[in-house]
Amino acid sequence: MRHLRILYLREQRDVWFDRDDLAVAEVLAIADHPKARILVGWPTPSNGYRWMLRAMGWVGTFPVGDRLVLRIAPKIPAPQVFELHLAAGGGRDLELFSRLAPTAGVEQALMVALRILCERVNARMARGLRKGYVAETRSGSVPKGRLRSRDTLLRFACGRPSLVWDERPLTFDIDDDRILA
Template sequence: MNTTPAQPIIIELTEYENKSFQHDQISDSDGFELYDKYKIQVDIEFPNYKTKEHWKLKAKGWVGYIPVTPELHLKINPKMPIQNLFGMLEYAYNLKGFRFLEGLMDCESLEEFYNNLAHILADKVLERCRKGLYRTYLPTTQQLSYVRGRLDMQQIIQKPWNVKLKCDYEEHTADVKENQILAWTLYIIGRSSLCSERVSPTIRKAYHALQGLVTLQPCSAEDCIARQYNRLNLDYELLHNLCRFFLENSSPSHERGNYKTLPFLVDMAHLYELFVAEWFKKNTPQGYFLKQQHPIEISQNRHFNIDILLCDAATGKTIAVLDTKYKAPEQAEYTDIHQMISYANTTKCKEAFLIYPKHLTQPLDIKSDQIRVRSLTFSLDDNLDRAGQTFLKNLFLLIFQNSHQ
């Protein structure tokens, strides 16, 4: 008797594009599941008289793969060239320049890129296991039948009949956060529905290599950021950058029965913000430096992080505030303009820029008291480095012109 599970129906969308589907292409129960769990990522209009009894779906700035139910999977393609999406990911997660990534640019889909990157991570974890995992000393307290480290004399005096001795000592262990991040990431990848038959065995092998040595503990993308490295664990920086990519773009899905799988979803607005900041940081002209995600307090109960501050290296003074907007409206929104004026006032600078992936139909250029707010473009449609250089040239041209008016 053949017990092979039926293959799910895969429907495809492209971000920000409306697409219609026949009523029988999506079951009502699957439609409800999609709406309940993923309405932030996908606009869904149920079949009705107005839609001529069709389903209408629109992805809202997310790309990736959603296993909605065992019967229905949703694939969301980027609107930009796939190679540019990979280029953004390389910059955003500090993977740019690693030679092993060169072959990834030939991938034709996000699933293929996911598989290849997962395979690279698993290979490098196995390589590190063969060399020996990073270990460090952790303080431990245990009841032992022999003396180890420092005895708790107060307990001995209070409970002289206790044959177990309370000892405080340091244990040299691999069960540390550095390795727990690797184990949790491999666990998350293993639960995804994106791993191919070629990649899955390597993921399992790497995960099992950590078992027994490392406790499976939930880790977040934030755990991978700003960690301290030394000569004994320097190679972990790359591993953690790869882990951050997977953890930041994987999230728990609804569990139904034994169906436990994770969607892989890239928030394009967040990716655009990370990409522009990292590209700018790596290409900042001499004499300037950047501050990323700079915290400011607008009022007692209102706190914000500014995407980018451009500062003068000699004086430390803020020259411009910049904020990325992954959308292509005809004109800038008033709320965004007022936000930038608040940012500029708080940082005591006169230049504020809203950065978009496409040219606005009505470019922004307004002045409020001494503050000037303008729009700029960091395009994703062409070569990213060339687009970045154009953005950089226009930014400094506008700053220079304004300072001489």
């Protein structure tokens, strides 16, 4: 019976291992894994002779060779993913099953549900960012946008020396546009 070692990583987080915990061959196999996409930091005096592994790709369980398994946990816990799903669905609850076809297994159904979630999140984020441009007129001594020359000249003529400008912030940050991470 072979002894499996399991390395626990978290998506987009640095995880440190002592130099003796991993062999160079194992680290090279981890770095070359096509699906896991692991960024490897080599042991140096500046990092205390430790290996640094950072998951940059998929989450899940990935076998690396015969004796090593990577378990990569998602950055966002499952309850928050469902909160994001509810926000992206516009309060339609979890209406997934109207679009699901009979599948061969639970894993396929979850993949379809995940695809629907991604479509809805992308649509909601795009809709929120598109309507986020808001023009504001401000005045002061230092302009931070497009100068309104007519209004500025009127202020100077009235004895109020200040500049008037238009600002168009890139996005208007509303609660629906924040990712629940």
